[in-house]
Amino acid sequence: MTAGYANLLPYRQLILYKAWCDFRAEAERTLLGPLWWILDPLISMAIYYLVFGVFLKRGTEDFVPFLIVGILGYRLFEGSVRRMGNSIYGARSLCDQVALRKLVLPVTSLLTSLYEFAFKLPLLFGVLALWGFRADVHYAALPAVLAVEVLLTCAVGLVLAALVPFVPDLANAATYALRVGFFLSGVMYSGESLPAGVQRWFWLNPMSQLVHAQRQALMYGQWPEAPVLVWIAAASALGLLLGIWLLARCDGLYAKRMMR
Amino acid sequence: MSDPEAPAAPPILSLRNVGVSYWRRRGLLSRRRHWALHNVSFDLHRGDCLGVVGRNGVGKSTLLRLLAGVMLPDKGTLVRRANRVTLLTLRLGFLEYLSGRENIVLGGLFLGLSRREIEARAQSIIDFSELAEAIDEPVVTYSSGMKARLGLAVALQAEPDVLLVDEVTGVGDRQFRKKSFAAMRERIRARSSTVVFVSHNASHVRRLCNRAVWIEGGVTRMEGEVGEVVDAYEAWVDESPKPAARDVRAA
Numbered sequence: 236m237t238a239g240y241a242n243l244l245p246y247r248q249l250i251l252y253k254a255w256c257d258f259r260a261e262a263e264r265t266l267l268g269p270l271w272w273i274l275d276p277l278i279s280m281a282i283y284y285l286v287f288g289v290f291l292k293r294g295t296e297d298f299v300p301f302l303i304v305g306i307l308g309y310r311l312f313e314g315s316v317r318r319m320g321n322s323i324y325g326a327r328s329l330c331d332q333v334a335l336r337k338l339v340l341p342v343t344s345l346l347t348s349l350y351e352f353a354f355k356l357p358l359l360f361g362v363l364a365l366w367g368f369r370a371d372v373h374y375a376a377l378p379a380v381l382a383v384e385v386l387l388t389c390a391v392g393l394v395l396a397a398l399v400p401f402v403p404d405l406a407n408a409a410t411y412a413l414r415v416g417f418f419l420s421g422v423m424y425s426g427e428s429l430p431a432g433v434q435r436w437f438w439l440n441p442m443s444q445l446v447h448a449q450r451q452a453l454m455y456g457q458w459p460e461a462p463v464l465v466w467i468a469a470a471s472a473l474g475l476l477l478g479i480w481l482l483a484r485c486d487g488l489y490a491k492r493m494m495r
Numbered sequence: 496m497s498d499p500e501a502p503a504a505p506p507i508l509s510l511r512n513v514g515v516s517y518w519r520r521r522g523l524l525s526r527r528r529h530w531a532l533h534n535v536s537f538d539l540h541r542g543d544c545l546g547v548v549g550r551n552g553v554g555k556s557t558l559l560r561l562l563a564g565v566m567l568p569d570k571g572t573l574v575r576r577a578n579r580v581t582l583l584t585l586r587l588g589f590l591e592y593l594s595g596r597e598n599i600v601l602g603g604l605f606l607g608l609s610r611r612e613i614e615a616r617a618q619s620i621i622d623f624s625e626l627a628e629a630i631d632e633p634v635v636t637y638s639s640g641m642k643a644r645l646g647l648a649v650a651l652q653a654e655p656d657v658l659l660v661d662e663v664t665g666v667g668d669r670q671f672r673k674k675s676f677a678a679m680r681e682r683i684r685a686r687s688s689t690v691v692f693v694s695h696n697a698s699h700v701r702r703l704c705n706r707a708v709w710i711e712g713g714v715t716r717m718e719g720e721v722g723e724v725v726d727a728y729e730a731w732v733d734e735s736p737k738p739a740a741r742d743v744r745a746a
Binding site: 248249253256257259260263264326329330331333334357404437487490491495 | 515517531560563564565566567580581584587588590591592593597600601603604606609610633
């Protein structure tokens, strides 16, 4: 049942077009439009630079690119999970009008987030170039690291999307968890600077590993640790299957459940 | 409207003893099951316009959602031999900041059309909606009547196998209602559309439909030729206490 349910080929035109429309609609909402996708990480970076780099003197070497890599890497996960988690519950009125495979909605949300991330890539590579980081062979690891991050995002996002219509409070809980996750994933500090006892726990967080892996590929001239990525990918694949299974089982229940 | 000479084709939609229930929360931990439809049975044949009559709150809207595939029955069987069963809605997943033209594509994709099919129908949708140049303006600048016309035009021009119409929510303003009714009637006459039309206004059902089903308390009271069913329904309403009579005479 799950394999047939996960086959979204008949919906490919809808997914691609809807994701592009959501992306454009978000850009049209404000006066500065897509500029906000660049301004938002830049403003966050400036704030963390001031607080951690200048006031608290906890900055690392090349703190600006360090922050940008961390912020963009984590925001991809955070933004996508939040969008995916709310994708079915937020489309209550649509689900009440048309028979639609619900898996389409979180997948569309993920694609919208990926469009947004692609829009931010010039900022990432621009800052790295400005700080003198030149592309080398280790850049080749970035797509693999991002692929693992997308897999992890799918796992968390799909399970959340499947459960939020039953317990809408989960969306609020997820927002807080993602905010805490931001501070626990080494976005504005290096995991290696933590006391040894704390580090053990720090590296158990997959997002800490993925943010670090992105810095290894883009800034440190190192290859990310393959076994770590494989473990995260394997666990995420299990989560992804759980998410699809939950959605397949509950697909016919959502319209009724979300009626007011 | 079914041709008595033609070999009997299987119904496009068939319901047998179908029931739909909701769980209603009564407190933090307790909930109660409420049956919106108890025991509904009828057949819908290709080319038919089936009117569904009944008072407010007897489960007519739930029935449309069930036929549209939005909900599944909790008991009984529902056999669907149609590819696209579309609920006529005023605005299907419209994105306000995009143009009417882009929303036509989006609405069409939600209704199961391909990009190519939508592009082939785009001009007739624009013509039918009477939006003219406004079609390239963002939907956020439209009046509610314009949005309704666009939504209805997409759903009508999508030419589904079965069109489901709820008179209360799906007909827009008075002027456009006439046009939509005319378009539906034309299709029904040409037998190019199969329609389920839900209304508590018996005269509308009589004008538009050839067959009818009367639902009362979530149960099929009667199914058959429109005149017979509507006559029986009206006679029953006239004999009923006042609230029921008010429902049917409304509008």
